Structures are given as C-alpha cells and as structure tokens.
Amino acid sequence: MPFLIQAFFTALATLLPSLVSKVLVGLGFGYVTYELGSFGIDYIFNLIVTNAATLPVEVIAVFNYAKLDQAIGFMLGAYAAALTIRGLTSGGSVTKMKLGAPNS
Template sequence: MPYLIQAFFAGLAALLPTLVSKVLVGLGFGYVTYELGSFGIDYIYQQIASNAAGLPIEIIAVLKYAQTDVAFGIMLGSYAAALTIRGLTSAGSVTKLGVRSAP
C-alpha cells in the first residue's frame, strides 16, 4: 500500500509543472481578453449613452418602452462572455465538448 501511494505522488509530481503552467497561461489569456473586452464594452456603452442624450424625449420614451436598454445589456454581456471563452480556448485550457464518432 505505501508503494502505491508513493507511486501516485511521484506521478503527480511529474505532471504538476505542466498542469500549473497550462492553468496559469489559461488564466492569463482569459484575464487579458476579459479586460480588453470590458474596456471595449464600456466604451460602446458610453457612446450609446452620450448619443442617446441628444434624442428627443418621445424617442427616448419609445426606446424605453421597447426595453432596448435591456436588449443592449444582454448583447454586451453575451459578447463579454464570448470574449472570455474565446480567450480561454485559445490558450488551450478549455476544450470544446463534442460527440466523437466511432473509428
């Protein structure tokens, strides 16, 4: 039994450097992609808010009634999530799940 535990920890010690490096690279790419995406999304949101301030009150009321603010929030949030996932998959730390066909 002690030999089995010793072999397990020896194997784990051999895999640990590559595992840690992949996790750190994945986190780094994900963080950078998220920050750049967040900066871009904040800029787009500020542009929409500044351009909407010059609209007549009737048009603002129609846009509010149509809940375009909620729609833009959903679109920008999904774009931020897509950027984060794209950053993680490009680093190789997250793989796509799919059905594999039989050989």
C-alpha cells in the first residue's frame, strides 16, 4: 500500500508543473476573451436599448408579446459563454491536455 501512495505522489509531482502552467495559461486567455466579449456584448446591449427607445409603442408591444427581450438575452448569454469556452480551449488546450512527462 505505501508503494502505491509513493507512486501516486511521484506521478503527480511530474505532472503538476505542466498541468498548472497549462491551466493558468488557459484561464488567462479565457479571462481576456471574456472581458473583451463582455465589453462587446455590453456595447451591443446598450445599442439595442437606445434604439428601442425610438420605436413606436405598437412595435414595442409586439416585441414584448414575442418575448424578444428574453430571446436577445439568451443569445447574448450564449455568445458570452461561447467566447469563454473558446478562450479556454485556445490557450494551452485545456480540454486536450496530454498526461505524461513534461517536455524538456
């Protein structure tokens, strides 16, 4: 039993530097992508709100009946999630990490 614990910690010690560096790089790219995407999404949302204020009351009532505000919220939220996932997978390949000895 002590041999298994020692083998586990030895394998963990060889994988840890590579794993930590890839995760941190991936999180960094994900954060930058999310912040830039959040800025763009906020800009689009504010543009929609300012232009919707100039619409006639009848058009706003139809949009309200069609739940267009919720649909736009879903689309912008999905886009923000996609940007975050794309940022995490582009930098450091978080989803495609190979387990093995680190490259020298």
